[in-house]
Amino acid sequence: MELLDIMASRRSIRKYTDEEIPEEKLNKILQAALLAPTSRGKQPWEFYVIKDRVLLQKLSEAKHHGAALLADCNTAIAVFADSDLSDAWIEDCSAVLGYMYLMATEQGVGSCWVQMRMRKDADGNDAEQNVRDILGVELPWRMVGIMALGMPAEEKKAYSLEELKWAKVHR
Template structure:
């Protein structure tokens, strides 16, 4: 007990190259479960997920941003994290926690994932948020935070070790 969670945190790295093999339905369900059970401010539950498992739509999502989208090139699943801005004034935080839960559960299942930022990012023509909203028919009241690109890992990245900890970023009792 305790060891497993620590292990997952040390092992999780951003994976941007995936095998050409679709995730199992049960795996996707486990990822979605993690996102839905993540805490939200005042339990507003305004975070919603759009699971995209069709490669042609995933590639269109890639075009919603002008850079930083390599992970979507080979991803076999993409979970778009959106949140109802009318339900929560801290929808960004709510969405970020759900996205992180999905990424940690992905590592737990041995899957690769990377966070692709959409909020405050742009395509050649418009904001990435507008592009994604248009592509997926998302109502205007939803903020589009990010897309978690997912799949079976096709690149290996070293797990973090104690040496990677920057202890200078931690302060005790005062700065």
């Protein structure tokens, strides 16, 4: 598939089958993450691959809304960055999540970005800190989000190239 077609068919998939993600597909998604551009080429990030069901359940409760899917996904990739190493860690992590979204789509793996930074859990505690506590990661490691992955159990319509919002483009 051409890159533009992959971009148009990329959708956030939140329902997954029980099937294991084939190792070669997961590796391609991680390769994409490691190929993402970073400010000044500093590569301040590290990735935690989580398959443990107890940890996935805990991560799904780290944030009040929009994280429940983590309990049902097959694998989560938590994207952390050393915020002392780069002041562009948010942008660097965001690029990684975008790259993983696209490679997951190309590989037929369902994916959804779960934001943790600036979010709270049901008791008002900081979601990002909850994730650090669950995974045993300490500051200055910060995170933007977690990529939930699994073989898709829902289908979503691709975006249409004919319906793009060209009014947002000024030239």
